[in-house]
Amino acid sequence: SYVLTQPPSVSEAPGGTARITCEGNNIGGLGVHWYQQKPGQAPVLVVSDDSDRPLGIPERFSGTNSGNTATLTISRVEAGDEADYYCQVWDSDSDHWVFGGGTKVTVL
């Protein structure tokens, strides 16, 4: 089955840039979605199809996807961005959705 690997944690100072990676075999050929989950809350979609932002998501959130790595970038990091972030792809070989293990973003 398809596996997505994320770093367990990423830290960044306010105003800096946080980058969260999601690694998978030839992930560049798949559409990657990213979700933000704050403690005690349901996940929220922040980037779809590699780089599209849903309505209401700040431009500070952006995504790229190429080769074996997809990346979610949070620019001008704010305290309110502290959360767990998950990447997701559709594995058509198994007809299963796959989530990465999640990355905890800490704002220093």
Next chain:
Amino acid sequence: ELQLVESGGGLVQPGGSLRLSCEASGFTSNAYWMQWVRQAPGKGLVWVSRIHNDGSSANYADPVKGRFTMSRDNAKNTVYLHMNSLRVEDTAMYYCARDLWGYDSFDMWGLGTMVTVSS
């Protein structure tokens, strides 16, 4: 108001059964595939199952295949997750979510319902 509301969670003994519900409001749920995703305490998101717009087909993650069944009643704008032979490792918050094409992003999630399997 656009929302998904889950219900039906609770405490159940190992080997027991439970039926979760997810009611959609503010939109026509039969335009969407619907999904169940679970999250064990302190752990990450894990996809559980999905069902076609018209209920004609469903897919399941390997750990629940053969024990869980997803269904929907579009007249009631509600999807269900029938869970049998529950195990301690099924303990989790269960979220429902919608997905337009079956392979699209989950653009709306419910708040979840907690299932605890324990003796």
